Amino acid sequence: MTAEEIFTKLQAGFPALAKAEAQVKEYPTWSVPAGSVRKVCEALRSEFSFDYLDMITAVDWSGPVNPAGYPAAPNPSPYAKPAAAPAPAAAAGKDIFEVIYLLTSLSSGIKICLRAATDRKDPSVPSLYGVFMAADWQERETFDLFGIRFEGHPDLRKILTPETLVGNPLRKDYVHIPDNFD
Amino acid sequence: MAEQAPTILNDGQMFLNFGPQHPSTHGVLRIAITIEGEVIAKAVPDVGFLHRGIEKLYETRTYPQCLILTDRLDYLSGMTNDLAYCLAAEKLAGIQAPARAQTLRVLVCELNRIASHLVLFGTYGVDMGAFTPFLYAFREREMIMDLFEMLTGARLIYSYIRIGGVNADLPEGWTAKCGEFLNFFKPRLKDYDGLLSFNPIFKLRTSGVGCIPPATALNWGLSGANLRASGVNYDVRKAEPYCGYEKFDFEIPLGRDGSCWDRYYCRMREMAQSVRIAEQCLEALAKPELPAGDIMAKGVPKILKPAAGEAYAHIEAARGDLGFYAVSDAGTAPYRMHIKAPSFINTAVLQEILVGCKIADVVAILGSLDIVLGEVDR
Numbered sequence: 001m002t003a004e005e006i007f008t009k010l011q012a013g014f015p016a017l018a019k020a021e022a023q024v025k026e027y028p029t030w031s032v033p034a035g036s037v038r039k040v041c042e043a044l045r046s047e048f049s050f051d052y053l054d055m056i057t058a059v060d061w062s063g064p065v066n067p068a069g070y071p072a073a074p075n076p077s078p079y080a081k082p083a084a085a086p087a088p089a090a091a092a093g094k095d096i097f098e099v100i101y102l103l104t105s106l107s108s109g110i111k112i113c114l115r116a117a118t119d120r121k122d123p124s125v126p127s128l129y130g131v132f133m134a135a136d137w138q139e140r141e142t143f144d145l146f147g148i149r150f151e152g153h154p155d156l157r158k159i160l161t162p163e164t165l166v167g168n169p170l171r172k173d174y175v176h177i178p179d180n181f182d
Numbered sequence: 183m184a185e186q187a188p189t190i191l192n193d194g195q196m197f198l199n200f201g202p203q204h205p206s207t208h209g210v211l212r213i214a215i216t217i218e219g220e221v222i223a224k225a226v227p228d229v230g231f232l233h234r235g236i237e238k239l240y241e242t243r244t245y246p247q248c249l250i251l252t253d254r255l256d257y258l259s260g261m262t263n264d265l266a267y268c269l270a271a272e273k274l275a276g277i278q279a280p281a282r283a284q285t286l287r288v289l290v291c292e293l294n295r296i297a298s299h300l301v302l303f304g305t306y307g308v309d310m311g312a313f314t315p316f317l318y319a320f321r322e323r324e325m326i327m328d329l330f331e332m333l334t335g336a337r338l339i340y341s342y343i344r345i346g347g348v349n350a351d352l353p354e355g356w357t358a359k360c361g362e363f364l365n366f367f368k369p370r371l372k373d374y375d376g377l378l379s380f381n382p383i384f385k386l387r388t389s390g391v392g393c394i395p396p397a398t399a400l401n402w403g404l405s406g407a408n409l410r411a412s413g414v415n416y417d418v419r420k421a422e423p424y425c426g427y428e429k430f431d432f433e434i435p436l437g438r439d440g441s442c443w444d445r446y447y448c449r450m451r452e453m454a455q456s457v458r459i460a461e462q463c464l465e466a467l468a469k470p471e472l473p474a475g476d477i478m479a480k481g482v483p484k485i486l487k488p489a490a491g492e493a494y495a496h497i498e499a500a501r502g503d504l505g506f507y508a509v510s511d512a513g514t515a516p517y518r519m520h521i522k523a524p525s526f527i528n529t530a531v532l533q534e535i536l537v538g539c540k541i542a543d544v545v546a547i548l549g550s551l552d553i554v555l556g557e558v559d560r
Contacts, residue, residue, distance in 0.1 A: 024507075025273055025493040052416075053403050054496075057520040059509055064517070100507065100520075102494060106400070106416055113494070134403025137530040145237070160230040160559060169238050170518075 003028040003110050006048050014040055020115050027102070027113040034116040037101070038126035038152070041114075044103060045131060053132035054102035054111070056139060058146045060172045061094040062120060097123045097148055118148065127153035145170040194218055198541070202231050206309050206545040209555025213532065213548075217541055225536035225544075227529055232559035240519040245271050245345060245486040248516065253339040255521065256557040258301055261287075261294040262499035264343040269424060269495035270506035270519075271345045275488035277479050282472040283347035284425040289463035290333070290342060291425075291497075292456040293360075296367070297326040298500035299449045299456075302552045306446060307378050309549040310387050315378045322370060325363045332356055346482035351474055357464055364457055364464075371454055379447060389443035392535055392547035399440060402531040405524045406502025407452060408551055411437030411444040418498040429466075430459050442550035449552070485514050501525050501552060521560055525553040 007030060011017050017040065020031040032040050044050040101114040116125050127150035128135035139150040140159040147168035150156055158165075167174050189197055200213040207213075210231035216224040236255065240248045252267040253260040265287055272279065279287070304319030327337045332353055334342040342349050378384055394404070399412040409416055417434045419427040435451035437444030466472060488510040496505030502524025509518040528551050535547060 022492060025491065027494060051400050054503070055494075055505060055507060055520070055522040057507060057522075059518045064511065064513065102505075102507075106414070106421075109421060132403065133398075133401045133534070134527060134530070136402075137526065141526075158230075160233040162230070162233075169235055174238075 001048070001108065001110075003112055006044075006110070006112075010040065010043060010048075013043060020113075022115075024100075024102075024113045027111055029113040029115060032114050032116045034099070034118045034125045036126075037099070037114065037116050038128060038131060041101070041103070041128055041131050044112075048105065049107050050103045050105045050110075050112070052104040052106050053128070053134040053138075054104055056099065056101055056128070056135055056142060058097050058099045058142050058148055058170075060120070060146065060170065061096050061098060062172045063093055064172065095120045097146060099125050099142065099148060101128075123147065124149040124151055126151050127156075129153045144168070147171065189214065189216060189224075191216065192218075195223060200544060202228075206549065207555075208305060208549070208553070209558075211529070211548075211553070211555055211558070213536070213544070215536070215541070215544070220540050220542070222536050222539050222541060222544070225533055227532045229526070229529060229555070229558050232555050234560065236560045237519055237521060240516050242515060244514045245488075245516065246484065248519070249341050249344065253341055254556060255523065255560060256298075256499065256501060256504075256525065256554045257338060258554055259291075259294045259298040259500040260338060260340045261290045261343060262497060262504060264341060265291055265425070266495060266497045266499065266504045266506050268343050268345050269497065270493055270508045271486065271488070273493040273495050274491060274508050274510050275345070275482075275486055277346050277482055279347045279425075279479050280476045281426070282351075282467070282474070283477045283479075285463050285466050285472060286348050286352070286477065287343055287425050288427065288430070289360075289460055289467070290330070290340075290348075292459045292463070293326050293329065295456045295500045296453050296460075297323045299453050300326075302446070302449055302549075303374060303378065306549045306552075307384070309545050310384050312378055312381065312384060315374065318370070318373065318377065322367055325366070329356065329360055329363060332359070344478070345486060347478035349477075351477050352467070357468070360460070361464060364461055368454075368457055371450065374450060379450060385443060387543075388441065388446060388546055388550065390439070390441050391543050392442045392539060392550065394440035394531065394535055396440070398531070398534065402534065403527045404502070404531060405527065406498070406500070406552075407448040408445055408502065408528050408531075410434065411448045412440030413437060418496055418503055422496075424495070424497055430462050432459050442546050445550040445552070487512060487514055496522065499524060501554060501557065502528060521557075523557045523560060525555075525557040526560075529553050529558055 016033045020029040023029040096117045099116045104111045144158040198215045201207040202210040202212040212228040214226040236251050252263045255263045300319040300323040304316035307315035334340045394412050396412045399409050432455045437448050490512045492509045494507045505522035507520040511517040
């Protein structure tokens with residue numbers, strides 16, 4: 001079964017499933033409504049033998065990062081022209097987070113990418129905990145760095161950043177508040 | 183590193199902190215363990231003590247600058263980190279490295295895999311109370327470090343693999359020295375079996391301990407030797423060959439029951455396969471089809487500006503399936519770069535497999551997973 005056939009079969013059950021505009025190179029990329037991520041993954045796992053969750057992460061599409069407030073500004077490049085302003089971000093200004101899932105079926109070798117958009121104000125997607133245990137820590141990491149809630153995760157705590165850190169560092173509008181480690 | 187809900191102890195239970203400054207955690211990992219007598223009732227790994235925010239730092243640096251940070255993820259095998267990063271950047275920008283550069287990449291990555299597995303061999307022996315193998319492991323590893331120093335000028339943090347190719351061709355005399363090392367190293371693997379692998383005390387401490395069934399390994403997303411020791415035949419080098427791995431003749435060692443000994447021995451057998459690949463690389467590099475000096479793709483700018491898009495590239499690193507998910511907005515810095523770190527995902531399984539084990543086995547199980555905390559915390 002090819003990825004195309006899986007898509008057609010899956011779309012019968014989930015009409016909102018669509019081919020994503022932004023494709024990850026060499027991966028069939030489908031966009032899923034945030035609410036049905038868990039159901040789609042359950043179907044992929046049970047019906048289409050997608051038994052391996054490669055990766056969960058997220059992208060903040062609100063625009064290029066603001067380097068202000070960093071303790072150490074990046075080294076100036078000797079090659080960069082001083083007047084060259086950064087190119088305008090192609091997708092800047094979309095007020096959404098996208099959660100990215102990469103799934104692999106080891107038996108057939110098919111890899112797919114799912115992306116679910118969620119609002120930046122109150123970001124949340126259903127958790128894959130229980131469908132894939134690999135989601136456990138990767139969701140905690142995304143929660144920690146982006147502040148996206150994974151509904152149904154039994155142990156959604158910060159994992160990488162110190163408990164004293166305020167904010168979610170990988171959000172593009174994150175401003176670092178100097179603390180006693182700086 | 184997060185606040186935890188208070189642990190409520192039942193009658194006869196005891197709470198124990200393993201780490202973060204325990205010599206057997208090989209870094210700064212803390213495991214909060216609840217024990218009942220000698221049996222573990224609950225284990226909560228706590229990571230993040232080494233978090234440097236590398237993914238965020240990427241966003242304000244140009245693509246070649248990011249390479250410097252990439253080395254520092256898994257500091258025992260810097261070459262494989264660089265390779266995964268460069269493959270992602272190349273995929274994003276549509277660059278193809280020349281054939282000679284690809285073979286050089288394979289060669290240094292396999293040597294680095296040997297060096298990395300040698301550290302496991304040495305330190306795992308120390309964890310299990312055998313000090314002598316450590317000295318042998320580091321003698322051999324030192325030879326690889328010398329080879330790398332000759333080639334790249336650095337011993338640990340190489341930045342040798344660059345976007346579009348590699349930094350330098352082999353210096354004079356390097357091939358002979360590398361061949362010498364491989365010939366010296368091959369019989370050493372037999373010594374290791376006698377020294378440690380089939381040592382009765384070591385076998386008693388590791389075989390049948392911390393078994394991970396294949397279904398559990400897949401469900402938790404394990405990769406690398408940890409997955410293959412459970413009998414799952416998944417290696418990115420075979421499943422999705424990169425850098426011409428399809429041209430090399432090598433096997434994927436598999437384990438049977440996913441015990442600590444299987445995980446350890448899978449890596450020992452992987453070293454023999456890495457030697458095979460390295461020998462084939464040296465042979466290929468001597469042929470005129472791969473002309474010396476053809477090590478960099480033409481027209482790769484110093485300031486890379488890939489067209490807006492997304493790419494994911496992953497490789498079989500020493501610790502498992504290392505992936506880079508890169509998003510470009512046509513700027514000079516990555517818009518977003520996510521590192522799928524195998525150590526991070528492999529550490530998560532501890533909370534399941536430690537339960538029911540004896541407290542004395544924690545070190546055996548943790549050591550056999552072969553994690554590097556620099557990669558766990560990023």
